Amino acid sequence: MNRFTRSLLQSVYAIPQTGLSRCCFGSWSSRAVLDAGQRVSASLLGTRQELRLTQQREQRVLRHSFSTQLNPGGTERAQRSLESLLDRPAQVLFLTELWRGLGNLLDIFFDPKAMYTINYPQEKTPVSPRFRGEHALRRYPTGEERCIACSLCSAACPALAITIEAEPRPDGSRRTTRYDIDGSKCIYCGLCQEACPVDAIVESPTLESAVETHEELLWNKEKLLSNGDRWEPELARAIEADAPYR
Numbered sequence: 046m047n048r049f050t051r052s053l054l055q056s057v058y059a060i061p062q063t064g065l066s067r068c069c070f071g072s073w074s075s076r077a078v079l080d081a082g083q084r085v086s087a088s089l090l091g092t093r094q095e096l097r098l099t100q101q102r103e104q105r106v107l108r109h110s111f112s113t114q115l116n117p118g119g120t121e122r123a124q125r126s127l128e129s130l131l132d133r134p135a136q137v138l139f140l141t142e143l144w145r146g147l148g149n150l151l152d153i154f155f156d157p158k159a160m161y162t163i164n165y166p167q168e169k170t171p172v173s174p175r176f177r178g179e180h181a182l183r184r185y186p187t188g189e190e191r192c193i194a195c196s197l198c199s200a201a202c203p204a205l206a207i208t209i210e211a212e213p214r215p216d217g218s219r220r221t222t223r224y225d226i227d228g229s230k231c232i233y234c235g236l237c238q239e240a241c242p243v244d245a246i247v248e249s250p251t252l253e254s255a256v257e258t259h260e261e262l263l264w265n266k267e268k269l270l271s272n273g274d275r276w277e278p279e280l281a282r283a284i285e286a287d288a289p290y291r
Contacts, residue, residue, distance in 0.1 A: 169252070174283035177233040178251035180226050180264060181272035183244060183280060190270070191245035194219040198237035198246050206230035207237060224269060228254075228262035239291075244284055249276040 136142055153161075163170065172178075183191050194211030210223035237246050249272050256262055264272075273280070 166253075172250040172252070174286040176250050176283075177235050177248040179228075179249050179254050179272060180231070180237075180269055181247055181249040181276055181280065182224065182266065182269040183247060183273040183277065184270070190220065191243045192221050192224065193243060193245070194221045195242065197240040197242065201236040201240035203234065203236065204230045204232050221266065224266040226264045226269065228264055229259060247273075247280050247284070249273075250279055250283070251276070 185191055194209060196209050196211075199207040199209050206227045208223065208225040208227075209221055211219045211221050214220050233248065235248060238244075238248055241247075246269075251272070
């Protein structure tokens with residue numbers, strides 16, 4: 046082996062300067078190639094492992110809520126997190142909600158169009174067709190009572206607030222002789238109105254139901270019929286509007 050070849054092999058495979066003979070050149074060259082392949086494989090494995098560790102480190106950094114490394118939006122998120130932590134103590138300390146509410150009050154105080162109140166009882170808001178107020182017994186246009194004394198309303202009442210007594214009519218049908226509702230027990234659930242097959246017992250749009258004595262909350266048949274006569278037009282419109290949903 047000449048000097049040029051020896052120097053070339055030394056530079057490529059980093060072989061020692063001494064101990065090389067012609068007879069062992071073939072075996073040495075094979076071993077050198079294997080060593081070079083192992084070094085390349087080890088280098089590739091090291092690069093892959095380093096890349097994997099770098100990715101894992103980036104993921105850990107991204108999962109940290111207060112970290113700003115390797116994360117372009119981390120600074121903004123950390124700032125927002127800090128602001129959220131300090132927001133509640135600042136509101137309590139400086140009464141920001143109180144001053145904000147007073148500011149809204151002053152804004153609408155001098156603007157009549159922004160007033161949300163009404164002059165009750167001179168002015169009243171419209172009532173929903175499904176409003177459940179004081180009960181009422183309805184009549185047919187002929188003046189005959191609708192109630193047929195089936196007692197389905199009394200059976201459906203979960204508060205046991207309805208008391209009914211009935212008697213037979215000359216034509217074989219039944220009519221009520223007593224129809225009482227204890228307003229102190231009633232929970233205004235509307236089940237009596239849903240159970241009635243002839244729309245006799247309904248809940249009127251009466252808003253003002255304050256009384257001074259307990260006896261005034263005991264509604265007898267005459268009281269219920271008077272409520273029905275008073276609110277019949279409104280009751281008919283409410284039942285007609287709610288009919289598609291029943």
